[in-house]
Amino acid sequence: MELKQKLEILADAAKYDASCASSGTDKRTSTNGKGIGSTTGMGICHSYAPDGRCISLLKILLTNFCVYDCVYCVNRVSSNVPRARFSVDEVVNLTLSFYRRNYIEGLFLSSGIIRNPDYTMEQVVEVARVLREVHDFRGYIHLKTIPDASPELMVRAGLYADRLSINVELPTIASLQSLAPEKDGKAIRRSMGQLRLKIEESKEKTLTGKRPPRFSPGGQSTQMIVGADSTDDRAILDTSANLYGAFRLRRVYYSAFSPIPDASNMLPLKAPPLVREHRLYQADWLLRFYGFDAEEIITGQDGMLDLDVDPKTAWALQHREQFPVDLNRAPKAMLLRVPGLGVTSVARILAARKVRAIRYDDLTRLRLSLKKVLPFVVLPDYHPGRSLDDNHLKQRLQQPVPSQQFALF
Amino acid sequence: MQTVRLASDTDIEGWRNAARTLLLQEIAPEHIQWRVGQQTYGLFDLPEDELIPSQRANQRPTTQFKVPREFIELCRQVILHSDPSRFTLLYRLLWRLKAQPKLLQLSVDPDVAKAQAMVKAVRRDLHKMKAFVRFREIEMENGESEFVAWFEPSHHIVEASAPFFTGRFTNMRWSILTPEICMHWDGHTLNYTAGASKSEAPSEDAGEELWRSYYRSIFNPARLKVSAMLAQMPKKYWRNLPEAPLIAELIADSSPRMHGMIVAPPTEPQRKIVKYVTKEESRRLPADAGDVMTALRELNDTMLSSADFPLSGHATQAVLGQGVAPATILLLGEQPQEQDDLAGQPFTGQAGTLLDQALNAAGIGRSDVYATNVLKHYKYKLQGRRRIPLALEDRDIQTYLPWLRAEIEVVQPSVIVAFGPIAARALTGKGMESEAHGGKLLTLPDDRQLVVTIHPALILSIRDQATKQLRSEQLVKDLALAAKAAMQRALEKG
Ligand code: SF4
Numbered sequence: 001m002e003l004k005q006k007l008e009i010l011a012d013a014a015k016y017d018a019s020c021a022s023s024g025t026d027k028r029t030s031t032n033g034k035g036i037g038s039t040t041g042m043g044i045c046h047s048y049a050p051d052g053r054c055i056s057l058l059k060i061l062l063t064n065f066c067v068y069d070c071v072y073c074v075n076r077v078s079s080n081v082p083r084a085r086f087s088v089d090e091v092v093n094l095t096l097s098f099y100r101r102n103y104i105e106g107l108f109l110s111s112g113i114i115r116n117p118d119y120t121m122e123q124v125v126e127v128a129r130v131l132r133e134v135h136d137f138r139g140y141i142h143l144k145t146i147p148d149a150s151p152e153l154m155v156r157a158g159l160y161a162d163r164l165s166i167n168v169e170l171p172t173i174a175s176l177q178s179l180a181p182e183k184d185g186k187a188i189r190r191s192m193g194q195l196r197l198k199i200e201e202s203k204e205k206t207l208t209g210k211r212p213p214r215f216s217p218g219g220q221s222t223q224m225i226v227g228a229d230s231t232d233d234r235a236i237l238d239t240s241a242n243l244y245g246a247f248r249l250r251r252v253y254y255s256a257f258s259p260i261p262d263a264s265n266m267l268p269l270k271a272p273p274l275v276r277e278h279r280l281y282q283a284d285w286l287l288r289f290y291g292f293d294a295e296e297i298i299t300g301q302d303g304m305l306d307l308d309v310d311p312k313t314a315w316a317l318q319h320r321e322q323f324p325v326d327l328n329r330a331p332k333a334m335l336l337r338v339p340g341l342g343v344t345s346v347a348r349i350l351a352a353r354k355v356r357a358i359r360y361d362d363l364t365r366l367r368l369s370l371k372k373v374l375p376f377v378v379l380p381d382y383h384p385g386r387s388l389d390d391n392h393l394k395q396r397l398q399q400p401v402p403s404q405q406f407a408l409f
Numbered sequence: 410m411q412t413v414r415l416a417s418d419t420d421i422e423g424w425r426n427a428a429r430t431l432l433l434q435e436i437a438p439e440h441i442q443w444r445v446g447q448q449t450y451g452l453f454d455l456p457e458d459e460l461i462p463s464q465r466a467n468q469r470p471t472t473q474f475k476v477p478r479e480f481i482e483l484c485r486q487v488i489l490h491s492d493p494s495r496f497t498l499l500y501r502l503l504w505r506l507k508a509q510p511k512l513l514q515l516s517v518d519p520d521v522a523k524a525q526a527m528v529k530a531v532r533r534d535l536h537k538m539k540a541f542v543r544f545r546e547i548e549m550e551n552g553e554s555e556f557v558a559w560f561e562p563s564h565h566i567v568e569a570s571a572p573f574f575t576g577r578f579t580n581m582r583w584s585i586l587t588p589e590i591c592m593h594w595d596g597h598t599l600n601y602t603a604g605a606s607k608s609e610a611p612s613e614d615a616g617e618e619l620w621r622s623y624y625r626s627i628f629n630p631a632r633l634k635v636s637a638m639l640a641q642m643p644k645k646y647w648r649n650l651p652e653a654p655l656i657a658e659l660i661a662d663s664s665p666r667m668h669g670m671i672v673a674p675p676t677e678p679q680r681k682i683v684k685y686v687t688k689e690e691s692r693r694l695p696a697d698a699g700d701v702m703t704a705l706r707e708l709n710d711t712m713l714s715s716a717d718f719p720l721s722g723h724a725t726q727a728v729l730g731q732g733v734a735p736a737t738i739l740l741l742g743e744q745p746q747e748q749d750d751l752a753g754q755p756f757t758g759q760a761g762t763l764l765d766q767a768l769n770a771a772g773i774g775r776s777d778v779y780a781t782n783v784l785k786h787y788k789y790k791l792q793g794r795r796r797i798p799l800a801l802e803d804r805d806i807q808t809y810l811p812w813l814r815a816e817i818e819v820v821q822p823s824v825i826v827a828f829g830p831i832a833a834r835a836l837t838g839k840g841m842e843s844e845a846h847g848g849k850l851l852t853l854p855d856d857r858q859l860v861v862t863i864h865p866a867l868i869l870s871i872r873d874q875a876t877k878q879l880r881s882e883q884l885v886k887d888l889a890l891a892a893k894a895a896m897q898r899a900l901e902k903g
Contacts, residue, residue, distance in 0.1 A: 004622050011626035029576030038577040044540045045641065047652055049628040050660050052637025059627060078678035094619070100556060100581060101544045103620050186726060193725040193751035242723045245796045246751070258631035259670040269671045272631055291793070348516035355511045362517030367526070 001084055007094065009084040013064035013075050014110060016260070017167070018223055018253040020045070022056045022105035022140040025162035025218035035136025036099060037106070039162065043140075044105050057108040057142060058098055062086055062123055066112030070169070070180035072228045072267060074260040075112045081262055091127045092135065099139055106140030106162070107131070113146065121149035121157070128160035142218075147184065147191040154191075158198055158215035163250070166191050167223040168243065171236045175229035179266070192247040195220045199248075219250040226280060227273045228257035232303035234294075237283055241294040244287070254280045279305040286311055289343055290336045308398045313339040316376055317397075320388045324378045328353050339397070340372030372397060412442040415496070418565045418589075420445070421488050428500055432474070438504050443496030476506060479513055483524055489535075490527040491564045498524060534564045539573050541646050542585060545614045556583040559610035559649055567592055571599055586610050617651040624652040630663035631670065701734045705819045712785065712812050723789075725750045730781030730816055737895040738773065739822035740764075740780040741813075743831040746866055747796055750787035755780045760866040767865065767881065771888035779820045783835045784809050806835050817857075823898035824891045825857055828864035847887055850894055858894050862887035 023043030030036055045054035063085035064075040074081055086094075095107045109127055113120050124143055131137040143161040145154065157164060166188055170176045173185035195216070202215035222243060224236065240252045258272035283305055286292040290312070297311050298304070299318045306314040316323060316339045325338050327349055335346045345366050352358055360382040363370060375387045375397070387393060411431070415423045424443075431441060480502070487495050502520055506512050515521050544556035556578070567590050574585065575594055584593045586605040593600045638656075647653035709729050728745035731754055740756070748758030756764050765775055784805060789796040813835060817825070827833040833841040836853060846861040853859050863880050871877040 004619060007619060007622050008626045011623050015627045015629050030579040031576055034580060036578060036580060038573070040539075040573070044536070046540050047624065047650065048638040048642040049624065050635055050638050050656055050663070051629045051632040052634030052641075053629075053632075054641070055624070055627060058623070080676050080678060097616055098620060098623075100578070101546070101614075101616055101620070102542050102558070102578075189725045190753060193753065197748070197751050241791055244794050245791045246723070246725055248794070256632070258629060259667060261670055262673070262676055263670065265675040271667065271671075274632060274634065288794075293793075294791075351514040352517050355515050358517060365517050365519060365522040367522075 003090060003094075006084040006086055006090070007060070009082055010060045010062075010064060010086060013061045013081070013112075014059045014108075016074065016255065016258070017059065017108075017110065017144075018053070018255040019108070019142070019165060019221055019251070020054045020056045020059065021163070021221070021251065022142075023218070024250055025140060028138050030136075030138050033136045033138060035138060036096065037137050037139035039105070039138070039140055046103055046105065056105045057140060058095055058104045058106070059108040060086070060091070060094075060110075062091065062109060062111040062120075062127065063114060064112050065114050067115070068113055068180065068182045070183065071264040072169075072179055072225055072257060072260075074262070076264075078264070079262045088123070088127050088130055092130050095131060095139075096135060096137065099137075104139075106137075106142070108142040108144075110144035111146075117146040117149045118153060121146045121153045125153055125156050125160065128157070132160045140218075145191065145195070148187045149191075151194070154194065154198070155213075155215070158195075158202070159213060161216050161218075163218035163221060164195055164216045165221045165223070166195070168239075169223070169225055170229055171224050171226075171231040171239045172229075175231060179229060189246075192220065192222070192243075192249075196247045220247065221249055221251040221253065223253040223255055225257050226254050226277055228267055233276070233280065233283070233305045234298045234303035236280060237287065237294045237297060240284060241287055252284060254284070275307050276305070279307060279311060283311045291333055292337075309394060310339070312337065313372065313397055317394055323376045323388055324384050325376060326378050328357050328379070338373060338376050340369045340376075342368070410440055410442055411436060412444055413496075414444045414446045416445075418445050419488055419568060421485060424484070424488060424496060424499070428503055431500070432503060432507075438497060438501040441497070441500060443493075443500075474507055476503065477510070477513060480506065483513070483528065486528040486531050487524050489531045489565045489569055492527065495527060498527075531564050531566060534562055535566045535570055537646060538562055538566060538570050541642075541650060542574075543649060543651060544583060545611045546616065547611050547614075553582070556581055557611050558583070558585045559605075559607050560585055560587050561649070562587060562589075563645075565589065568601070575599060613651065621652055621655055625655055625659065628659050628663075630659070630666040633660065633663045635660060701819060701821075705730075705734050705816070708812070708815050708819060724786040726753045727785045728753060728755055728782065728787070729785060730779060730820075731755055732779035732820075733776065734779055734819055735821040736777065736779035737823050737899060738778040738891055739817065739820055739825045740778055740828070741825055741832045741836070742780075742782040742828045742864060743801055743835075744782050744784035744798070745787045747787060747789070747798070749782075755782055756865070759869055760864075763865040763868060763881070767884045767888055770885045771892055773888060773892050779822065781813070781816060783813055783832055785812065801831050806831070810835060822895075823857060824860065824895045825853070826860045826862060826888065826891045828862060829867065830861070832864075833859070833861045847883055848890065850890060858891075858898070860887050860891045860894070 021043055022039070023041065025039050025041065027039060027041045029038040043056060045056045047055040049055060061075070063083070064081065065083050065085060066073075066075045067077055069076045069078050091107070091109065095104070098104045099106070107127075109124055111120050111124050124146075128141050128143060131141065141161045142163045142165065143157050145157060145164050145166045147166055168185070168188055169180055169183065176183055176185045198215045199219060202212045202217075204212065224239070226236065236254075243249055243252055254277050256272035256274050256277035257267070259269050263269055283297045286297055287294060292315070297315065299314050300306060305311055309317070316337065322337075325334055327335070332346060332350060335341055335349060336343070341349070345368050348366060349358060352362070357380055360379050363373065363379075374382075375384050375393060378384065390396070413427045413431075415427070484499055487499055498520060502512065502524060505520065512518065513521060516525060538560060542558045542560050544558045547555045547557060549555055567585070567587055571592060574583070574592070578594070580596060582595055584591060586609060588606070589604045591602045591605050593602065647656075712729070713727055728749050742755065745755060746758060746760055748760075749755055752758075768775055768778070784801060787796075788799045788801065788805065790799050825836065827836060830841050833846070836859060841861045847863070849860075851859040851861070862884055865884065868877060868880045868884065871880060
């Protein structure tokens with residue numbers, strides 16, 4: 001099979017993984033090396049597909065042959081999609097050739113499970129080894145780990161990779177059992193536990209003061225498919241919060257289940273719930289950077305996030321008694337709860353109000369959405385009046401989620 | 410009105426020298442005109458002597474005025490912006506800083522806000538340059554390759570981008586051509602030449618076709634979100650992206666493609682499906698173990714598959730007992746620590762290390778004992794991103810107690826060391842503080858002996874060094890007591 005055809009099959013097979021980040025790892029360049037590549041720490045998106053997703057890494061499968069039968073997956077053993085398999089050298093050369101042209105930050109390699117977890121993992125690790133050791137490649141490498149692969153293979157994977165990930169796939173172990181019968185939810189969590197210990201170990205100085213061997217400096221991440229089972233948002237966020245707490249994940253990616261070619265009839269075949277996915281990301285953000293707890297983010301009775309307004313606005317609308325907030329006096333934790341105020345604006349407000357009082361005109365210069373902020377704040381020369389009592393406040397704050405636009409051309 | 414002429418658009422040194430002198434002369438921002446030009450005879454159009462502050466020479470010199478470090482940083486970024494008013498803006502900020510040293514903290518000030526917006530625009534442009542420069546490969550006569558790109562930045566950022574490109578493509582020969590200035594790297598040194606035009610850049614190379622295949626395949630037609638793409642990849646950059654010509658076609662096809670996937674009936678698998686059987690795990694116990702070990706393994710398996718465990722929901726895994734069986738000494742903690750939950754083994758991490766040291770000092774090898782906990786799962790509460798251990802309640806103990814009893818039956822220890830009052834309570838039905846009962850050998854109803862001591866994890870949390878030392882010594886003493894009792898029992902049995 002021609003390389004181009006393989007690339008088409010194996011990129012197509014990899015596109016359902018939402019993760020694309022090339023961030024979080026240590027900084028390095030090629031200045032003292034023979035090879036190519038660098039990492040800046042913050043990651044770079046080299047392109048964007050019309051699905052709005054960033055293209056940062058060459059994201060491919062080593063092979064889409066798979067002995068498992070996860071119903072949501074295009075590569076499951078029972079699907080009739082065309083199959084292909086890259087050789088180690090093909091992946092290595094493709095990565096280097098794209099990298100030299102500045103198309104990518106590096107490689108995100110995953111694989112269908114062939115023969116057994118160890119065999120598969122060994123092939124994946126071999127690609128990373130050749131890139132690092134033979135070509136002195138210093139770009140980003142993200143490897144998908146196969147749960148329960150042997151500990152030695154994990155150690156080697158961590159030595160070459162900047163980030164490792166294991167997908168929990170579905171928010172509950174019960175859904176996993178019904179939709180991915182061969183996958184073992186407990187083994188997945190067990191492997192994540194091992195990864196956290198190894199990642200933390202590699203950051204501690206040993207007693208002899210020697211630096212421990214490198215292990216996945218960019219941490220670990222995971223992905224959850226949303227909308228393939230009936231789990232509600234409350235349970236999803238609860239799972240995420242526990243995953244963050246237990247395994248110190250850098251990210252939990254949410255992937256709205258989207259129709260796949262040759263789909264199983266066990267699944268909801270409809271347009272993917274993209275707005276729900278978007279709200280989950282916003283809620284996840286509130287968990288990680290805004291001091292919200294998983295329980296308080298879900299305000300609806302049905303255990304779902306409000307699709308009409310963002311989760312912070314939804315929370316504020318339900319807790320109107322805590323508003324308006326005095327921007328010149330409120331503590332940081334409360335400023336972070338004001339709809340429309342991001343982490344940066346809050347930092348700026350805190351710095352500025354040490355110098356002088358903030359007034360209405362000042363807000364216009366902070367580049368934030370006045371429409372969102374104004375009903376919830378007081379300033380020396382501004383008061384929202386009775387707008388917090390307005391029954392239509394929610395409608396006024398609703399922002400039409402940009403629908404699919406075809407009007408571009 | 411005074412005019413200052415800077416050597417180039419990014420002449421930060423020139424701007425600083427001029428600004429310093431002007432400030433010294435107390436010339437207000439509105440009396441200065443900033444120009445960029447080629448003249449090299451000096452920074453100012455004014456005769457030299459006018460620059461020297463004469464009548465103010467006796468006053469406190471303004472030169473002592475120190476600008477905050479962040480202002481210098483701000484200048485470095487703002488000067489790269491394409492807005493011609495930036496020099497004036499920076500000088501005005503400098504001027505105002507004299508009276509308002511904290512000015513830069515005021516993001517709500519119009520001047521500061523404007524400068525910060527410029528910094529943001531420059532950073533973004535720089536970031537987009539790193540992202541969207543596309544090299545094309547040219548083969549040279551000696552067979553080596555050279556990589557050339559054409560790019561049109563919005564601001565004066567080419568030189569600022571150099572460290573990125575030389576650091577990344579150190580061992581490549583490359584050139585980046587732009588309308589204002591061109592940058593060339595031969596593997597060792599960087600050279601700048603005058604601006605070029607797009608026609609001087611090479612045309613499409615063979616690698617681009619593969620890249621387009623990739624772009625086409627990685628796009629998911631069921632998730633069309635054009636506005637999100639445009640926000641990050643505005644059309645002005647499309648001209649030089651080899652993948653951009655595909656966008657229109659991908660968007661147009663996406664709706665029929667998604668619809669096709671939804672209506673297509675499920676197919677029958679054509680491949681012969683081999684059912685994959687996950688290998689039975691025998692992770693903790695050696696396969697060739699004797700009868701006792703087999704009994705222990707069976708017990709563990711039953712326990713793992715039992716639905717009776719209320720705590721198993723969010724714990725990473727069950728933490729089962731560890732060690733050989735039969736064993737004369739059984740170590741009993743109350744519940745796994747966070748590290749144990751992650752590792753799947755009891756007494757790991759720092760507490761485990763401390764325990765090992767104490768066992769060692771008491772003359773006991775870790776392999777001589779069997780170690781376990783009353784609870785087999787980590788019980789915790791989530792606090793932000795931290796998992797805080799929760800105290801055990803009676804019903805937790807009741808749930809797990811049958812398993813512990815069965816475990817003790819299998820392991821057949823003659824002495825049990827309980828770490829902490831709760832572990833002791835599981836065995837005796839009453840809480841027993843190690844302070845009160847430490848150093849004593851107690852006898853359980855089933856005639857096994859019990860030593861109650863302090864949990865190693867608790868010792869770790871003691872701040873006061875003297876107390877810590879004392880408690881560690883107590884732990885060793887208690888363990889030694891257990892060892893002695895076990896020896897005694899073994900002798901009695903003959
Ligand atoms: S293991 Fe499951 S999810 Fe992974 S490739 Fe195979 S079928 Fe797809």
